[in-house]
Amino acid sequence: MLYGDDLGNIYVVIFTKSAAPAPIQLTAVGYLANGTFALVVNAESNHSYLIQVSSDLVNWSDLTTLNISGATASFVDANAANSKYRFYRAKLLN
Numbered sequence: 001m002l003y004g005d006d007l008g009n010i011y012v013v014i015f016t017k018s019a020a021p022a023p024i025q026l027t028a029v030g031y032l033a034n035g036t037f038a039l040v041v042n043a044e045s046n047h048s049y050l051i052q053v054s055s056d057l058v059n060w061s062d063l064t065t066l067n068i069s070g071a072t073a074s075f076v077d078a079n080a081a082n083s084k085y086r087f088y089r090a091k092l093l094n
Contacts, residue, residue, distance in 0.1 A: 024049065024090045029074070037080030041066055041073050041090055048093040051075060055085050065093065 022044040029038035043049055048067050052060040066073045080086050 024092065026088055026090055031080070032076070035081035037077045037086065039075055039077070039088060041068065041075070042071060043068055043073075043090065043092075045070055049073075050091045050093050052089050052091065053077065054087045054089075055083055057087055060089070063088070066090075 025042040027040045027042065029040060031037050039051075041049060041051070045068055048065055050065055051063045053063045054060045063077060064075055066075060077086070077088075
């Protein structure tokens with residue numbers, strides 16, 4: 001797009017369209033025999049995701065970072081058995 005001002009200057013303005021990242025989906029596998037809790041993350045490949053955990057949906061702590069090379073990755077929360085309530089979320093890092 002070209003833009004000109006009253007002084008005779010001409011500017012080239014370029015707009016780029018960037019695609020929104022694919023939604024991140026957390027799927028609970030469930031509690032394993034040893035008391036840990038397993039989750040599967042479905043997300044865009046070749047990115048890193050921060051998995052966070054909360055017991056009250058207000059205060060969040062970092063649990064782990066997943067580097068997803070394919071469409072899915074799994075992780076196990078070894079401390080899940082110690083909590084009455086446990087909530088998870090994932091954030092795109094890069």
